[in-house]
Amino acid sequence: MSKTIAVIGLGLIGGSMALALKGFEDFEIVGVDVSEPTLRFAAEHGVGDRVTAEAGEVIPQADVTILCLHPRGITRFLEEYKNQFKPGSLVTDVCGIKTAIMEAAAVLPPEVDFIGCHPMAGTEFSGIEHAFGEMFQKSHLILTPRETSTQEHIALMERLADYIGCKDVVRTTPEEHDAILAYTSQMMHIIAVSVCDDPMLFTCKGFEGSSFRGCTRVAALDVGLWTQLFSMNSPALLTALDRLEENLHAYREAIASGDTRLLSEKLAFSAGRKRKMNLEGPDLLSLD
Amino acid sequence: MSKTIAVIGLGLIGGSMALALKGFEDFEIVGVDVSEPTLRFAAEHGVGDRVTAEAGEVIPQADVTILCLHPRGITRFLEEYKNQFKPGSLVTDVCGIKTAIMEAAAVLPPEVDFIGCHPMAGTEFSGIEHAFGEMFQKSHLILTPRETSTQEHIALMERLADYIGCKDVVRTTPEEHDAILAYTSQMMHIIAVSVCDDPMLFTCKGFEGSSFRGCTRVAALDVGLWTQLFSMNSPALLTALDRLEENLHAYREAIASGDTRLLSEKLAFSAGRKRKMNLEGPDLLSLD
Numbered sequence: 001m002s003k004t005i006a007v008i009g010l011g012l013i014g015g016s017m018a019l020a021l022k023g024f025e026d027f028e029i030v031g032v033d034v035s036e037p038t039l040r041f042a043a044e045h046g047v048g049d050r051v052t053a054e055a056g057e058v059i060p061q062a063d064v065t066i067l068c069l070h071p072r073g074i075t076r077f078l079e080e081y082k083n084q085f086k087p088g089s090l091v092t093d094v095c096g097i098k099t100a101i102m103e104a105a106a107v108l109p110p111e112v113d114f115i116g117c118h119p120m121a122g123t124e125f126s127g128i129e130h131a132f133g134e135m136f137q138k139s140h141l142i143l144t145p146r147e148t149s150t151q152e153h154i155a156l157m158e159r160l161a162d163y164i165g166c167k168d169v170v171r172t173t174p175e176e177h178d179a180i181l182a183y184t185s186q187m188m189h190i191i192a193v194s195v196c197d198d199p200m201l202f203t204c205k206g207f208e209g210s211s212f213r214g215c216t217r218v219a220a221l222d223v224g225l226w227t228q229l230f231s232m233n234s235p236a237l238l239t240a241l242d243r244l245e246e247n248l249h250a251y252r253e254a255i256a257s258g259d260t261r262l263l264s265e266k267l268a269f270s271a272g273r274k275r276k277m278n279l280e281g282p283d284l285l286s287l288d
Numbered sequence: 289m290s291k292t293i294a295v296i297g298l299g300l301i302g303g304s305m306a307l308a309l310k311g312f313e314d315f316e317i318v319g320v321d322v323s324e325p326t327l328r329f330a331a332e333h334g335v336g337d338r339v340t341a342e343a344g345e346v347i348p349q350a351d352v353t354i355l356c357l358h359p360r361g362i363t364r365f366l367e368e369y370k371n372q373f374k375p376g377s378l379v380t381d382v383c384g385i386k387t388a389i390m391e392a393a394a395v396l397p398p399e400v401d402f403i404g405c406h407p408m409a410g411t412e413f414s415g416i417e418h419a420f421g422e423m424f425q426k427s428h429l430i431l432t433p434r435e436t437s438t439q440e441h442i443a444l445m446e447r448l449a450d451y452i453g454c455k456d457v458v459r460t461t462p463e464e465h466d467a468i469l470a471y472t473s474q475m476m477h478i479i480a481v482s483v484c485d486d487p488m489l490f491t492c493k494g495f496e497g498s499s500f501r502g503c504t505r506v507a508a509l510d511v512g513l514w515t516q517l518f519s520m521n522s523p524a525l526l527t528a529l530d531r532l533e534e535n536l537h538a539y540r541e542a543i544a545s546g547d548t549r550l551l552s553e554k555l556a557f558s559a560g561r562k563r564k565m566n567l568e569g570p571d572l573l574s575l576d
Contacts, residue, residue: 121497122497140496180492183492184495184499187483188483188500188503190536190539192503192562193539193554193562194536195475198531198535200468200531201565202565206430206458207408208473209408209473211473213502215476215480216562217499217502221555223552223556223559227552237543238540241540243486244482248482248533248536251529252530255518255522255525258522260516263518263519270482271508271511275508277489
């Protein structure tokens with residue numbers, strides 16, 4: 001008899017997850033959403049093996065429940081359904097912050113495991129109509145297991161990551177995740193929206209290249225989601241933004257000084273650091 | 289009898305230009321460089337129809353000379369060869385600043401036309417070994433003609449842009465070009481290097497997604513080139529950076545205030561501006 005994975009919330013990430021997971025081992029993939037148009041779209045496009053509006057009917061049967069809601073949606077869902085998850089089952093999520101989510105998951109009874117999960121993938125769009133099963137290919141998948149999480153559940157998440165095409169699985173603590181993501185993700189979004197606040201934005205069309213498109217792509221963000229992510233991780237984000245302001249201002253001063261040797265040395269330092277990184281991954285500009 | 293286009297400097301852009309121009313109308317494409325290894329690579333890889341180290345032998349015959357050197361290399365070349373260009377010919381360039389280049393081109397005799405040119409394309413790499421003929425596809429090509437530039441020469445540049453695959457040709461003044469490019473290009477590079485100066489850079493590997501890769505890709509820049517571009521356009525760049533610092537700081541303060549409604553309104557404003565832009569173009573992250 002087949003087992004069940006419930007995907008709660010069929011937005012951009014949940015929809016992509018339900019698409020990517022189809023055929024994974026002997027799991028039936030059940031998509032859950034409260035929106036009738038979303039469910040209809042999901043059913044018509046084969047997002048998951050079947051879909052339903054009734055979370056309360058699915059999660060008592062589900063061996064794995066993946067919460068693909070906005071952060072506050074996840075905390076509310078955990079509170080509301082805490083006593084309905086199947087004993088021995090695994091609950092996980094896809095959220096871009098982890099400390100607040102792990103704390104919220106403390107409401108679960110001890111026989112339900114929770115492993116925080118953050119697939120480092122996404123686009124600047126929202127909604128199931130932009131979901132695609134290849135979204136996670138070549139991305140990192142970050143796990144923040146509890147101390148009590150079972151090896152069996154961690155191994156299951158690793159196989160799941162492999163199946164949906166992730167490049168690797170990185171394990172860390174919720175606190176470290178949130179400190180680093182404030183830098184690698186949230187700060188990138190603050191930069192993008194700040195650049196788009198420039199009065200020159202609309203006169204610059206025709207004068208932009210790939211560096212401008214690459215930096216500003218994510219400015220067209222999901223306002224509700226990112227308001228929550230920024231607010232719920234504000235101490236780490238503010239620290240990262242303070243460092244950015246300092247580093248930007250140092251470049252501003254080097255340029256203003258007219259000292260080209262100093263500027264050249266600063267650039268050689270930064271460019272050298274970047275070359276050491278050698279980051280590879282999916283390129284999403286073509287979705288612009 | 290065929291006409292001649294001389295491409296002076298076979299680096300990343302010049303090499304790509306010489307590759308892209310092959311077969312353009314009845315022009316022979318002659319690549320010129322001072323570096324013996326570069327010339328050998330160019331000859332072995334068919335970069336242009338032929339190559340030579342002797343600029344002085346080519347430009348008196350060239351109907352079009354495209355200067356693909358660093359900014360100060362262009363100003364030096366114009367000064368050194370000002371009396372050797374073919375009368376009636378067109379000299380142009382590919383440089384990311386235009387005011388200083390147009391001023392330097394004032395040394396040319398009146399019978400030699402000069403049209404400033406900036407193809408909005410490139411990668412974070414340098415040198416002929418990274419050149420590719422498709423570089424300019426779907427890019428903007430910006431022209432800053434002189435008031436005295438002939439319609440014939442402008443039309444020739446437009447056909448050339450079309451042949452190498454540019455999306456459109458935008459005409460402007462050198463001053464407007466430099467003010468806008470300080471924002472769309474130079475500022476993006478300052479952001480990228482500033483982000484890479486963050487102490488968290490090397491610990492964040494495994495925690496980065498496409499927004500981080502998109503923003504920091506260009507940090508691995510050509511130090512000599514960008515030192516010149518930033519320095520030779522510093523007034524416009526400093527103005528742009530001051531606006532960025534202000535816009536970033538406003539976001540920092542909105543986050544620090546804890547007022548999620550204010551933050552949400554700010555994000556909706558910026559995201560709405562970005563959506564209005566709808567920028568399309570080649571995606572260069574896959575070259576990372």
